[in-house]
Amino acid sequence: MAKPPTIRDVARLSGVSTATVSRFFTGKTSAIAPETIESVRSAAEELGYTPSEIGRSLRLASSRVVMMLVPDATNLFTADVAASVENALKGIGLSLVLANTAENAEKQDGLLADAQGLRARAIVLQGAMDTPRLREMAERQNNLIFVNRRPAPGIVAPYVGIDNFAAGFAVGRYFIEHGYENCVAIHGPRHYPGSSRRLEGFLAGVGEMRQVLRFECAFTMEAGYQQGSLLLADRSRRYTVFCANDMIAYGVYRAAMERNMRIPEELIIFGFDDNRVNGWLAPWLTTVKVPAFDFGPAIAELINETPATNDHNRTVILPFSLTIRQSA
Amino acid sequence: MAKPPTIRDVARLSGVSTATVSRFFTGKTSAIAPETIESVRSAAEELGYTPSEIGRSLRLASSRVVMMLVPDATNLFTADVAASVENALKGIGLSLVLANTAENAEKQDGLLADAQGLRARAIVLQGAMDTPRLREMAERQNNLIFVNRRPAPGIVAPYVGIDNFAAGFAVGRYFIEHGYENCVAIHGPRHYPGSSRRLEGFLAGVGEMRQVLRFECAFTMEAGYQQGSLLLADRSRRYTVFCANDMIAYGVYRAAMERNMRIPEELIIFGFDDNRVNGWLAPWLTTVKVPAFDFGPAIAELINETPATNDHNRTVILPFSLTIRQSA
DNA sequence: TTCCGTAATGTAAACGTGTACACTATGCAA
DNA sequence: TTGCATAGTGTACACGTTTACATTACGGAA
Numbered sequence: 001m002a003k004p005p006t007i008r009d010v011a012r013l014s015g016v017s018t019a020t021v022s023r024f025f026t027g028k029t030s031a032i033a034p035e036t037i038e039s040v041r042s043a044a045e046e047l048g049y050t051p052s053e054i055g056r057s058l059r060l061a062s063s064r065v066v067m068m069l070v071p072d073a074t075n076l077f078t079a080d081v082a083a084s085v086e087n088a089l090k091g092i093g094l095s096l097v098l099a100n101t102a103e104n105a106e107k108q109d110g111l112l113a114d115a116q117g118l119r120a121r122a123i124v125l126q127g128a129m130d131t132p133r134l135r136e137m138a139e140r141q142n143n144l145i146f147v148n149r150r151p152a153p154g155i156v157a158p159y160v161g162i163d164n165f166a167a168g169f170a171v172g173r174y175f176i177e178h179g180y181e182n183c184v185a186i187h188g189p190r191h192y193p194g195s196s197r198r199l200e201g202f203l204a205g206v207g208e209m210r211q212v213l214r215f216e217c218a219f220t221m222e223a224g225y226q227q228g229s230l231l232l233a234d235r236s237r238r239y240t241v242f243c244a245n246d247m248i249a250y251g252v253y254r255a256a257m258e259r260n261m262r263i264p265e266e267l268i269i270f271g272f273d274d275n276r277v278n279g280w281l282a283p284w285l286t287t288v289k290v291p292a293f294d295f296g297p298a299i300a301e302l303i304n305e306t307p308a309t310n311d312h313n314r315t316v317i318l319p320f321s322l323t324i325r326q327s328a
Numbered sequence: 329m330a331k332p333p334t335i336r337d338v339a340r341l342s343g344v345s346t347a348t349v350s351r352f353f354t355g356k357t358s359a360i361a362p363e364t365i366e367s368v369r370s371a372a373e374e375l376g377y378t379p380s381e382i383g384r385s386l387r388l389a390s391s392r393v394v395m396m397l398v399p400d401a402t403n404l405f406t407a408d409v410a411a412s413v414e415n416a417l418k419g420i421g422l423s424l425v426l427a428n429t430a431e432n433a434e435k436q437d438g439l440l441a442d443a444q445g446l447r448a449r450a451i452v453l454q455g456a457m458d459t460p461r462l463r464e465m466a467e468r469q470n471n472l473i474f475v476n477r478r479p480a481p482g483i484v485a486p487y488v489g490i491d492n493f494a495a496g497f498a499v500g501r502y503f504i505e506h507g508y509e510n511c512v513a514i515h516g517p518r519h520y521p522g523s524s525r526r527l528e529g530f531l532a533g534v535g536e537m538r539q540v541l542r543f544e545c546a547f548t549m550e551a552g553y554q555q556g557s558l559l560l561a562d563r564s565r566r567y568t569v570f571c572a573n574d575m576i577a578y579g580v581y582r583a584a585m586e587r588n589m590r591i592p593e594e595l596i597i598f599g600f601d602d603n604r605v606n607g608w609l610a611p612w613l614t615t616v617k618v619p620a621f622d623f624g625p626a627i628a629e630l631i632n633e634t635p636a637t638n639d640h641n642r643t644v645i646l647p648f649s650l651t652i653r654q655s656a
Numbered sequence: 657t658t659c660c661g662t663a664a665t666g667t668a669a670a671c672g673t674g675t676a677c678a679c680t681a682t683g684c685a686a
Numbered sequence: 687t688t689g690c691a692t693a694g695t696g697t698a699c700a701c702g703t704t705t706a707c708a709t710t711a712c713g714g715a716a
Contacts, residue, residue: 002468002469003389004444004447004468004469006671006672006673007672007673008672016695016696017696018672018673018674018696018697019674019675019695019697020694020695020696022673022674022675023674023675023695026673026674026675031694031695032694032695033693033694033695036694048464048468050441050444050445051445051672051673052386052445052672052673053442053445053446053447054382054385054386054391054446054447054671054672054673055386055671055672055673055674056672056673056674057673057701058382058383058386058671058672058673058700058701058702058703059672059674059675059700059701060673060674060701061331061701061702065393065425065446073407073410073411073414074411074604076605079401079407082401082426083401083402083428086401086426086427086428087401087428090427090428095425095427095446096425096426096427097393097423097424097426098410098414098424098425099414099418099423099424100411100414100415100418113378114381114423116332116378117378117379117380117381118381118393118423119332119380119381119382140330140332140376141330141332221605221608250605250608250609251608254608257611276402277404277549277578277605277609280549280578280579280582281578281605281609281610283582283585334702335702335703335704336702344665344666345665345666346666346667346703347665347667347668347704347705348664348665348666350703350704350705351704351705353703354703354704354705359663359664359665360664360665361663361664361665364664364665379702379703380701380702380703382701382702382703383671383701383702383703383704384702384704385671385703386670386671386672386673386701386702386703387670387671387702387703387705388671388703388704389671389672657716658715658716659714659715659716660714660716661712661713662711662712663710663711663712663713664709664710664712665708665711666707666708666709666710667706667707667708668705668706668707668708669704669705669706669707670704671702671703671704672701673700673701674699674700674701675698675699675700676697676698676699677696677697677698677699678695678697679694679695679696679697680693680694680695680696681692681693681694681695682691682692682693682694683690683691683692683693684689684690684691684692685688685689685690686687686688686690
């Protein structure tokens with residue numbers, strides 16, 4: 001693999017200095033003579049020259065990559081958000097590096113180090129875990145953006161997401177208004193702030209009147225299936241289940257299907273997120289719609305703000321809505 | 329945002345030269361005195377130093393990022409492959425930059441330029457489009473890897489994927505062996521090599537005996553729905569549909585559901601890919617299983633080979649199998 | 657004693673870029 | 687004529703690494 005041409009090669013071929021070539025590629029064309037522009041352009045084309053983003057990053061002490069850490073690459077909502085972010089970043093000339101923490105604190109810390117090594121323009125944390133390393137980075141630099149899961153107390157950084165309490169509350173109210181009995185919450189891990197806020201909102205929405213059966217559950221189909229199987233072992237009641245997540249809801253649904261249960265006659269299921277494939281593959285699922293594709297633009301704008309404007313704890317709260325379908 | 333500490337800061341604090349610090353971070357610890365190691369380590373920790381990947385890349389004339397171009401970020405199989413690749417690359421110390429070409433040749437070329445600018449270690453092309461820029465890059469450097477869609481004739485580069493002809497053939501044979509009537513192929517765009525090979529294999533498998541109705545279709549749920557609606561307008565026959573893609577199959581399924589058709593009594597559907605969520609959300613879909621999670625390791629190995637070993641047109645053919653479920 | 661090998665460390669030169677600053681040529685006003 | 691603004695271009699340094707080569711200290715052999 002021949003090593004790529006540099007700015008010097010282009011300068012030599014077109015008979016100008018590297019400064020002029022650099023000016024051409026940084027768009028400062030107003031200060032260059034038209035015939036010079038043309039000769040640089042053609043020399044660059046002939047050599048197949050592309051400016052080295054590495055040299056540029058080094059010189060400017062900042063790269064054009066944004067790193068996004070996701071807790072679970074197999075979550076469909078996460079994938080929707082990632083697609084949205086990638087697209088929005090491309091619009092402002094940035095690249096996205098996607099990495100999976102698998103809900104593992106050590107992996108997260110390793111990836112944070114990688115992001116620092118890459119001099120990432122920004123680090124987007126979907127579902128961050130509170131570690132010393134994270135706190136340290138939040139203090140040292142201000143390029144962290146939290147998504148979906150708010151920063152732990154004491155960490156000051158922008159947040160993009162929905163109002164989890166309000167969303168949970170809305171579901172709880174809906175349950176009451178429709179007189180649902182035997183309410184069940186299959187909620188996410190209790191130590192995740194977003195997850196517990198969602199649950200608190202739901203309980204508040206349901207109110208004191210009814211008691212709510214609770215199951216703690218990882219945000220995966222497999223875990224949902226497991227908890228669902230546990231719950232549905234008792235077929236004497238018609239449960240109304242609020243799942244913290246669409247993935248969990250899919251798992252519960254599978255458990256129900258295996259028992260040949262009819263929905264909603266024998267079981268009512270609510271999910272959360274309403275990812276893109278729901279409309280196609282789970283057209284039965286009633287769920288809280290979170291606007292996955294609004295995340296990208298919001299995050300891109302946050303990144304694009306000059307550090308001056310950025311007050312370091314801006315919060316972008318996106319709207320949610322209830323999508324009522326057959327399972328309700 | 330305070331600018332990050334450099335190797336010089338660490339050298340100064342620990343009272344050694346930058347060379348020694350560099351040796352520490354590149355793992356050449358056998359040539360450093362134990363007490364020196366400790367002082368460098370603690371100085372680095374105190375400063376929160378992480379080596380600049382940019383400086384390193386510049387010096388070594390090669391970065392640690394791999395760029396992967398996908399034609400459709402919303403394709404679930406693509407997402408599975410991406411997750412697999414990301415994971416495998418992490419294992420060998422590389423980062424993945426994911427970008428979406430949206431089947432747009434200009435976007436692809438722009439992203440190829442970006443990849444060149446980033447001095448990407450490798451460029452993984454899922455479903456590449458044949459453009460002059462692509463040919464030029466394939467000639468100039470040898471870090472292109474083609475996935476799923478073979479390089480166009482004249483381009484010499486490694487390929488990872490399945491044998492599309494054989495897979496199509498296997499489905500065709502299955503149709504014949506089970507006496508399926510009214511065979512339909514909703515195939516992918518004809519100018520994509522992988523897609524047309526799949527169709528050719530299928531037709532060969534079905535043989536001359538039966539004629540096959542053909543629809544050309546983009547690899548999306550929406551397009552599948554559209555073609556499916558067209559086909560199912562005629563309810564006088566029980567069709568047997570081979571979809572080029574699971575996404576297409578989902579669309580056809582939706583069209584069938586809207587007409588309250590029973591599957592497989594009134595319609596038989598075959599898909600292609602068998603992505604991860606099928607087991608959960610489309611447990612009815614008979615499909616060709618492609619081992620998405622084997623792509624990552626295969627690609628990582630290809631990248632890790634020394635250029636010497638790499639004969640530039642290695643081909644890794646992964647196995648496929650038929651997953652027979654309710655829709656058959 | 658001198659000589660030499662070895663372990664541990666330092667010096668300095670790249671790698672590819674952007675830009676402050678310096679420089680030249682030209683046109684125009686005084 | 688001189689002075690000065692301006693357009694166009696070049697020179698040279700800095701950004702943070704890695705590593706070939708140089709240097710030093712020390713112990714043992716001759």
